[in-house]
Amino acid sequence: MPTKIDDATLVTILAQIKFDEQGLVPAIAQDHEKGDVVMMAWMNAEAIRETLQSGRVCYWSRSRKNLWKKGETSGQHQDLVNFLIDCDGDTILVKVRQHGVACHTGRRSCFYRSVDAKGTIKEIMGVTVSPETLYSGS
Amino acid sequence: MPTKIDDATLVTILAQIKFDEQGLVPAIAQDHEKGDVVMMAWMNAEAIRETLQSGRVCYWSRSRKNLWKKGETSGQHQDLVNFLIDCDGDTILVKVRQHGVACHTGRRSCFYRSVDAKGTIKEIMGVTVSPETLYSGS
Incomplete structure (x- = not known):
């Protein structure tokens, strides 16, 4: 989604969003083609700005307390x-x-x-990529 | 999903869930056939028990502060x-x-x-049933 959303327009969009007392909103990510829900994480206003203006999804990491440009690592x-x-x-629902x-x-x-x-809790999905490979930094 | 989940088994399931400081966990509802995400709401332990044991989805209403058996009204x-x-x-993701x-x-x-x-924020879906009909109590 190539966006041309300037900061003034962003203010209008953010005004439609109710953030919680931590300034966060849950964001569900769904694959736009396959339709499966792949994750849920949190966004703050800055993560929404980054997501909409860059066209790449960005969350707020509650554990690390920083912007989390998904896939950066x-x-x-x-x-x-x-x-x-x-x-x-x-x-929020992001496709x-x-x-x-x-x-x-x-x-x-x-x-x-x-x-x-x-x-009984069963694992219904296998590991596609080993976590070691994912976060090897290579 | 017809369930035979007793209270002892439920304790094991609940132990896998991290509730927030209000005792709640976000629950995404996705239509199992069409694949669309239809809503997100919150569950507490009691809502999860009701959902799993009855086979009908139940949330916790944060505004009304009570169990919300979806569709009861x-x-x-x-x-x-x-x-x-x-x-x-x-x-949680409920299909x-x-x-x-x-x-x-x-x-x-x-x-x-x-x-x-x-x-620009656009409405991409029309009203299927008028809210007046939905909550007429009939």
Whole structure:
């Protein structure tokens, strides 16, 4: 999604979003072609600006407390295809072109554990790329 | 998803979930057939118990501060098809059979506002059922 969104327009968009008391909003990432939900993370206003203006998805890392340009270290970045805001403005859905895997475990999606009808938690997705490779820095 | 999950098994499942300081976890609902993300809401331990044991999706309403058996008032309920936990246990993805519409505005999905490349927010989905009909109590 090539964007031409200037800072003034961004202010209008941000006014539609309800951030929580930490200044964050949950952002769901869904593969735009395959349709699978690959992850959920958090954005602050700066992450939304970076996402919309660069066309690459950027989150806010709550653990590291910094902007998290997805894929900057691992190479597994997400191109923005569509940016959606929900009815009450407190959740974002980004449709993305996922390069490689979304999960830090090396799986395509973070949602790889499923509860079956008996309550057993089963892994339904294998590791595509080893985490060592993902974060080798090469 | 017909479940036979007793309370002891439930404790094991809940141990895999990281609730926030309010005892809540975000839960994304995705239509299991069409693949569209229809809403995001919050669950507490009791909502998860109700969801898994009844097979119908139940959230925690942060505004009303009570259990929210989705569709109890509107009839637009969600049958549970699959219950997924993400890698770090702090987000749930429920795959559902959505009866009618998910959004209180009468749209199929809560994510009906899209930011285009110029930054204009556009409604990309029409109202299927009028909110007056949804909440008429009939």
